[in-house]
């Protein structure tokens with residue numbers, strides 16, 4: 001380890017010289033209060049900024065053990081430190097100066113969710129933060145004096161303000177940790193309570209706008225209020241007693257007039273697999289961690305998926321037991337999205353009519369008369385949703401304002417009226433009795449088999465040009481894997497581009513388990529098991545901008561690689577009787 005003064009000497013020496021001389025500062029420095037790691041120096045002022053780490057020993061940082069003594073707390077504290085470091089860098093870093101990215105000090109920026117991230121770590125010996133610095137230049141000439149100011153004036157202030165316990169607001173810090181711990185506790189309680197989701201009374205579900213996930217504010221926000229019949233009380237470890245709507249397992253319909261808050265409720269449930277920051281409004285909206293939002297996704301590629309539970313007798317005798325296409329339709333894509341989720345262990349399906357294929361959801365009596373079953377390949381979801389629960393124990397929460405035929409297959413019916421849910425199950429049952437649906441059930445006796453698939457390693461080629469491995473993410477919704485693009489636009493439960501980045505690298509990591517025998521589920525499980533050690537297993541170098549993802553999204557991404565090739569495994573028939 002070099003002394004900090006050595007860094008200063010180098011910066012003064014290379015001042016005014018070519019940008020490449022910055023390479024000389026790569027290394028580890030003892031800065032007294034902390035250790036500085038200059039891991040990677042950028043090649044030029046326009047390239048991705050240089051990667052830097054700081055480790056503050058706990059005798060200086062001073063975080064009490066109870067701030068990180070279990071997984072929930074540790075992740076929340078790391079998230080908190082990342083946010084504080086971000087704030088401090090905007091306060092103390094003078095920002096851009098010179099060419100390109102010159103002058104910036106920046107860290108991964110979390111949103112409304114609290115996620116495990118590789119930007120910050122808290123251990124007994126030290127606190128570590130990973131960030132980037134744009135080493136300053138004018139043209140391509142080293143601006144050594146500016147670099148010196150960044151390392152010796154700005155950075156120490158940022159570190160002190162954000163990584164020293166004594167300089168942080170203790171009550172804000174503990175609130176952050178306790179909210180996350182409570183939410184994790186609540187999510188774990190769902191199983192014991194026989195629930196798939198919980199929405200706290202007083203929760204704020206609507207968002208500021210379609211592109212701003214902060215809570216909606218102002219006088220017209222209606223706080224959530226559970227119907228009496230579904231109200232559940234839970235005692236949380238920190239907050240104590242809370243009440244809210246418990247949605248039991250089974251089939252739940254969300255109905256109600258247009259613009260009365262149905263989609264907003266389901267969107268909150270989709271994101272209830274994650275913890276939210278204090279003040280978000282959805283802190284105590286939690287969902288079964290294996291919940292998947294399902295939507296139609298026409299245009300996607302499909303590789304040998306057994307969609308026969310939903311679709312049969314396609315034109316030209318196309319095989320739906322191992323269905324492949326380069327360009328799926330709305331209904332085949334929606335069926336595929338369900339089957340692929342079942343393959344990797346989904347427990348709750350979340351479906352919104354707004355993003356569903358109508359012909360996948362429903363086929364009414366009149367249409368059944370006009371187009372006979374043998375001319376219609378699709379068995380609509382309405383005829384399968386009960387079997388899904390009975391045979392495979394997969395629950396569904398479904399927004400459907402447009403078809404009362406679903407009353408026959410629902411365990412409960414929630415009606416949204418002016419943003420408040422009412423339990424209208426009894427009325428719906430009575431109506432179903434009075435006007436018996438004339439449609440015939442087309443679903444057969446059982447849901448049908450789920451045939452698992454074995455991904456073949458050769459179909460995952462991360463190379464591009466002379467690079468053996470070239471994987472990058474473009475924002476939230478796209479991964480460039482070698483020469484191929486993976487489109488994640490329909491994966492609604494990804495919330496952070498650092499998740500996307502991690503998934504890109506995790507797909508490559510997963511290839512080590514593709515031995516021609518393991519199923520996709522087994523492979524995803526193996527990757528997640530390794531990742532219990534942390535996100536760092538994905539990369540030999542320290543990376544500061546990974547965020548944790550679920551196996552369900554990893555599988556979803558692999559399934560959308562357009563070169564994917566699989567072998568199907570024998571069908572496992574599921575025939576529970578209710």
Ligand code: ADP
Nearest residue numbers: 206220221222257258259260261262263264419
């Ligand atoms: P639906 O799916 O029933 O047509 P949405 O969920 O799309 O309705 O909601 C319609 C509008 O109402 C959206 O702009 C949404 O932000 C707003 N909204 C939803 N819930 C609330 C609420 N609790 N308070 C105030 N506005 C809300």
Ligand code: MG
Nearest residue numbers: 262263264354
């Ligand atoms: Mg809607």
